[in-house]
């Protein structure tokens with residue numbers, strides 16, 4: 480049944496066309512159609528419309544790794560290529576993703592580095608990689624026989640990103656600029672050794688002292704002085720292994736959070752133990768700065784240590800440790816139940832959490848900042864808010880919140896990178912909190928807390944706004 484075809488046929492017949500002529504025209508049309516199709520297949524990938532082909536392909540073959548999980552270098556001791564120094568060294572999937580970019584700019588609209596005024600933009604990175612493919616792989620020579628150089632290996636492209644994951648969240652064709660950034664960092668750190676001084680210093684601290692701060696390892700338990708904290712020992716059973724992370728152990732301000740956490744766990748009669756001097760850095764900073772080797776050594780040592788203990792779950796107050804333990808240790812056989820402290824506190828029966836005093840209207844306006852590695856990357860957004868609400872805090876929201884939260888600027892090793900005073904991401908996030916009329920910023924990440932404290936101090940606003948970890952707020956609000 481072909482009503483349109485029949486109608487056209489009767490019109491053509493009325494115009495005097497014979498069936499033989501119609502068949503000949505039909506065959507000619509088929510040949511033209513086929514020719515156009517083949518030409519389009521050859522030309523479209525070389526034009527701006529290439530993403531019509533590559534974008535769906537990229538969506539199909541994209542990496543299925545979890546968002547917070549970086550790719551591992553398998554058999555690192557024997558690997559010949561560490562990171563990427565030449566465009567050809569990117570994997571086929573990565574090369575395809577550069578061609579899939581629609582140049583829409585959504586990634587740079589949300590990128591904290593770009594918005595802070597840095598020269599780095601994720602779109603610029605992906606586009607420069609695309610141009611590099613065109614000039615080196617597709618049309619590899621110019622008239623003089625030399626390869627045109629597209630410099631994607633810039634300092635900004637390599638070190639500008641905080642790995643906050645916002646660009647990945649908004650990209651319509653599932654491009655992951657963080658993978659490329661880490662490839663470039665691995666090349667600098669593991670192959671050429673030409674990295675910024677602050678990166679070299681931090682990595683040296685991790686290799687020599689076992690923590691990014693470069694603090695003597697014996698200082699790790701200084702924060703426990705005067706507190707009763709059970710030491711985790713092989714052969715003993717306990718419910719919770721408290722994995723604190725280096726920031727709260729070594730940083731003087733953040734060690735107050737550690738003390739509040741211990742108080743909170745005691746208040747709620749939690750059966751927990753802490754590794755003390757045996758706790759080692761999870762290695763997150765080394766991995767995100769590109770030193771995969773140091774990371775793998777740290778991960779394997781921690782997994783060995785955990786295997787000697789008898790606990791039910793790991794609880795950590797640091798989203799960076801959480802992400803590493805949940806999403807990256809399974810690459811090395813470390814599979815555990817890992818909870819962020821705010822999740823764990825929400826699992827306690829509500830009558831075991833001490834009731835809180837105060838009413839909403841008598842408390843300061845508190846805004847919760849979602850740490851990227853807790854909210855957007857690991858989807859933990861309700862638990863911290865529940866805790867603040869159950870403490871009857873006068874909680875408000877910033878315009879950018881939850882999965883759309885804006886980074887504090889401390890991730891991806893940026894806690895230790897020297898940044899230009901004109902391009903400080905933490906100053907922008909502090910402005911967001913001030914615009915929301917907040918008097919207190921609550922967060923659940925020690926790096927975020929440091930970044931906010933730094934911004935408040937350098938802007939001289941400590942009379943106007945303060946920052947606390949949620950644990951500190953709960954302890955202050957709880958009845959003891």
Ligand code: SF4
Pocket residue numbers: 586589590591592593600601639640641642643644645646647656657
């Ligand atoms: S991960 Fe964050 S900082 Fe890095 S490019 Fe994406 S949006 Fe920018």
Ligand code: SF4
Pocket residue numbers: 579580581582583584585586587601602605649650651652653654
């Ligand atoms: S959001 Fe994705 S498609 Fe759009 S410019 Fe960025 S990388 Fe390209």
Ligand code: SF4
Pocket residue numbers: 641642643798799849850851852853885886887888889890891924926927
């Ligand atoms: S420090 Fe906090 S906000 Fe900043 S990148 Fe890490 S988790 Fe995100």
